[in-house]
Amino acid sequence: MAKSENAEVRGLQLALETGKYSDFTITCCAREWKVHRVILCSQSKYFELACEEKKFKEGASRILALEEDDADMVDHMLRFLYTSYYPNDADSGQQLLVNATVYALADKYQITALKNLAKYKFESALHSGWDIVNFSEVVGMVYTTTLASDRALRDCLAPFLVRHKKDLRENEAFMGVAIANRSGTVVLGVTLPSSVYEGMASAVAYYWLDDIG
Numbered sequence: 001m002a003k004s005e006n007a008e009v010r011g012l013q014l015a016l017e018t019g020k021y022s023d024f025t026i027t028c029c030a031r032e033w034k035v036h037r038v039i040l041c042s043q044s045k046y047f048e049l050a051c052e053e054k055k056f057k058e059g060a061s062r063i064l065a066l067e068e069d070d071a072d073m074v075d076h077m078l079r080f081l082y083t084s085y086y087p088n089d090a091d092s093g094q095q096l097l098v099n100a101t102v103y104a105l106a107d108k109y110q111i112t113a114l115k116n117l118a119k120y121k122f123e124s125a126l127h128s129g130w131d132i133v134n135f136s137e138v139v140g141m142v143y144t145t146t147l148a149s150d151r152a153l154r155d156c157l158a159p160f161l162v163r164h165k166k167d168l169r170e171n172e173a174f175m176g177v178a179i180a181n182r183s184g185t186v187v188l189g190v191t192l193p194s195s196v197y198e199g200m201a202s203a204v205a206y207y208w209l210d211d212i213g
Contacts, residue, residue, distance in 0.1 A: 012039070012082040024051060025063045026078070028071040033078055043081055046109045069108075073101050080114045088121060095125040096138045103153060104145035115152070123156045132167060 015021070019034025026033045040047035053059040066074055076086035076098075090098050099122035106114035139161070142153045161168070 009083050013079070015039075016078060016082045023062065026066060026074070027063065028066045028069055028074045031071045031075070033075070035078065039081055043113065044109050044111050069105060070101065073098075073105050076102050077105050077109065077111070077114060080117065081111070084113070084117075086114075086117070094134065096122060097134060097141065099125060100138055100141045100145070100153060104141070107146060107150065119152045119156070122153055126156060126160055132164075135168070 015036065016033065022034035022036055024035050024037045024040065026035055037047075037051050041051055042048075047064075050056055050064055051059045051062075058064045076088075080086045086102060088095055088098050099118050103115055103118035103122060106112075106118055139157060142157060146153060
């Protein structure tokens with residue numbers, strides 16, 4: 001059974017890599033993937049709607065551009081749709097960022113199983129060793145790419161923020177210069193554009209003040 005499953009996964013991975021029998025194209029930046037609608041649409045409501053030929057131009061042209069996303073993360077997402085797994089070969093300091101980005105992408109494209117895997121890998125990376133240099137970026141990403149009602153990654157971070165608050169308070173990169181500014185443009189040491197922090201930054205600042213103390 002295991003051999004059969006492995007062969008099936010290899011076959012699906014080969015289908016993505018070669019694009020053989022593909023009936024849809026996804027582009028991101030300068031990269032292109034020849035994909036299969038049955039694979040995408042069976043796992044994502046977003047892609048199911050996008051592929052409808054009579055409703056959207058992407059469905060009619062069979063080309064979908066994901067220009068706002070990171071191409072490597074899109075590749076991770078597509079590999080998951082074909083194999084139920086995505087690689088994370090980044091060094092330990094970057095693994096949290098990769099998994100947080102994949103989680104946000106899975107949320108955006110409505111792929112529940114990928115969200116669950118990304119959350120598991122994110123939490124595992126936290127427990128296996130965290131890098132204070134990248135931690136502020138990770139926290140900023142989690143709080144600006146997910147809804148306040150989505151607690152999955154935030155609840156993973158909370159105990160680490162409390163446990164390491166002394167080290168974090170002493171880290172200039174994390175604290176920033178305006179962390180106490182509850183209406184501010186800098187939250188948790190991460191500079192945010194107005195389009196991101198508007199209506200959101202104060203909530204993040206309060207989270208820090210209330211949960212970290």
